[in-house]
Amino acid sequence: LIMEDWLRAEALKRGYQMVYTPHIANKDLWNVSGHTGFYRQNMFGEIEVEKADYMLKPMNCPCHILIYKGELRSYKQLPMRLAELGTVYRYERSGVLHGLMRVRGFTQDDAHIFCTPEQIESEIEGCLDFALKVFEVFGFKQYKMEVSTWDPEKPADYVGEAADWERATNALVSVLERRGTPYKLCKGEAAFYGPKIDVKLIDALGRPWQLSTVQFDFNLPKRFEMEYVGSDGARHRPLMVHRALYGSIERFFGILIEHYAGNFPLWLAPVQAKILTLTDEQIAPAEELKKALEAAGLRVELDSRPEKIGHKIREATLEKTPYMVVLGPKDVAAGTLAVRRRDGKQFDGVSREDLIRKLTEEAASKATASGWQ
Structure with missing residues (x-):
């Protein structure tokens, strides 16, 4: 929830509309999108409901298109940015499943942008800014960019017009070059439906992970006959951009665990502080302190077991709790607290107000990293 809440708040600030779509959809939808034809091996089987076949969604895109098509859009309504933290389901063989990194059901931080040709570059810019903001906030400092485009010598392998491919590819490259961002051009490695930018982060172990993507799609707008009314009064087909940041919540979280070796920054830590009592006499004031910290929005646990304080500290340290608050008879009498960081550094005589x-x-x-020195 911590990661999801932050992403939702950031998306709303950037002009996205948060949406929610069903986990299953009528098979007809997947026929129109082409998933049953091109992606069937990665989808689970049909679910029969009142003589109609439904299927678990492997992607959110067709559902977002249905939202767009709820009414005839005007160019004045574009760009339209729809974002969802939606659970999707993909049939993966047991041999390729791998912890949190590759699973059969996962939460995709999916967004789809529908825009006019004039808005392409500004939308790409916005997507890249958002992706790099994610990396910065979660503490990833190294990344690399790759632009995957078509092979113009094999036009039969792709959908869309040559002019569309050139315009979209030029827009992707133009944005990166204007920002002074190094990138690798991967000719012939684009999906059949459009060029893309992949942002690969480098974790603490030097491993690259492909997570964030800005992907054009010339296929679905045509299949779903998407339109908007332009300034000339005529109907035009919008451009569609797929945008992912985490890739999936599960995979990103798995990478975070390994990147920090479990020593999460305070804002990400599941338990931010643990209160440790020396004797039963400190339980009542410890419970009051816990309520005060929780009222300030902090995630706190209380360890009031009749165990030695050294044992409690060792356990909390092994759990990699960022801060331990030790409460003994002298602390209660003085009205202060002993605060211990997980790296062992301790601060005595801390007031409740200063702690909060x-x-x-x-x-x-x-x-x-902790700023408490």
């Missing part, structure tokens, strides 16, 4: 202020400020800043 420092933790909330660090969490709000999305800092990747």
Whole structure:
């Protein structure tokens, strides 16, 4: 939820509309989109409901197109940016399943942008800004860009007009060059339906991961007969861009676990602070402190077991809890707290107000390392 909530808030600030679409759709929809013809081996079987066949969705795109087609759009309504954290299902053979990295059901941070030709470059720019913001916030500093385009010598392998491919590819390259971003041009490696930019992050172990994508689609707008009314009063076909940032919540989270070796930044840590009591006499004030921290929006646990404090500290350290708050008789008498970081550094005589202020400020800043020195 932490990752999802942040992404939703950021998407809304960037002009996206958050939508929710069903987990299943009538097979007719997948026939129109072409998934039953080109992607059937990756889809689960039909589900019969009242003599009609439904299928689990492997992608969100056709559902977003139906939202677009809910009314005839005007050029004044474009660009239209639809985003969803939607669960999709893909039939993967058991031999290729791998932890969180490759699963059969996952949450895709999917967005589709419908725009006019004049809006292409600004939308690509916005997608790249968003992708790099994600990397920055989650602490990934290294990445590389790849532009995959068609092979003009094999036009039969692709859909769309040559002019569309050239215009879209030129727009992708133009944005990267204007930003001064190095990229690799991968001729002939585009999907059959459009060119794309892949943003591959490099984790702490130096491994590349393909996550964020900005992908043109010349296929679905044609298949679904999508239109908008232009400034000339005539009907035109919108351009469609697929945009993913995390790729999938599950895979991105798996990469985060390995990148930080479980030592999550405070804002991402499932438990941000753990209160440890020395004796039963500190349970009541510890519960009050827990309520105060939770009221400030912090995720807190209380360990009031009748165990030695050293054992509690070791357990919390192994759990990689960012902060431990040790509460003993002297702390209660003095009205202060002993705060211990997971790396072992300790701060004595901390007031409740200072603790709340420092933790909330660090969490709000999305800092990747403790600023409490």
